[in-house]
Amino acid sequence: MRLIDVVLPRRCGVCGRVGASLCDRCEPLLLPCGPPCCERCGAPGPWPVRRCAECSGRRLAFASARAAVVYESHARRFVASWKERGRRDLAVVAAGIVTATLARPAVDVLVFVPGDHDRQLRRGHAPAASLARELSVLWEIPVAVLLRRRPGVERQRDLPRSERRANAARAFAPCGSSPARVCLVDDVYTTGSTATACATALRKVGARRVEVACFARAVR
Structure with missing residues (x-):
């Protein structure tokens, strides 16, 4: 046993x-996000569409999006511990759940959604980057x-759903050429606006197909 664990x-x-x-009590309470699900955006449903x-x-600028679990009460508490309480160890757990649930993407690289600089300093880590690693x-x-976040753009979570698409569209920019096949990694898929904005930026610098892999997905 390590001293830090004591x-x-x-x-x-x-x-x-x-x-x-x-x-062991909480792991089974995380709800798998399909299948069946939407072939394009990954939304779970009664049958595949x-x-x-x-x-x-x-x-949508991405070819497909998939998430491991539904972003409901238990997953929300997990993500809150991971993102807001500095629980870096939870990235390892999240990655294990993702790989146990989603098929390995046939891509050249993984690219993570860049986090807000100030929040990253406050948290001490960037969840999407940690998950990607x-x-x-x-x-x-x-x-x-391959992506950077432009400064001065409002946080997505602070905006109503109707304004998120336009806000995300100006939030990201490419910072290098992209291979043809890319998997974009994020912690939570909410409306798809962030994924589309990032995929659009990647396609401008060479990506031909962008798949999205997330730990959790919000479901209406």
Whole structure:
């Protein structure tokens, strides 16, 4: 046992129970995000469809999006511990759940959604980047830094759904040429606006196909 585990014992990211980062009681409570699901955006549903009501009629820059779990109460507590309480150990747990649930993407690189600089300093880590690095090890796919976040753009979570698409569209810019096949990694898929904005930026610098992989997905 490490000294740090004695001084600061590890707790479950969902219930706070001392022991594992995700305890045996809470792990089964994380709801798998399909299948069946929408072939394009990954929204779970009663049967598989090519385009669901949520993404039909929208111009999505990514080829497909998939998430491991539904972003409901237990997943929300896990993500809150991970993102807001500096629980870096939960990135390892999240990556394990993702790789156990989603098929390994046939891509050249993993690219993470860049986080806000001030929030990253406050948290001490960037969840999407941490998840991408852990997935890189498990999937044996390299990580590339191909996106940057423009300063002065409002946080997506502070905006109503109707304003998120326009806000995300101006939030990201490419910072290097992209290989043809890319998997974009993020912690939570909410409306798809961030994924589309990042995929659009990647396509401008060479990406031909962008897939999206997330730990959790909000479901209407």
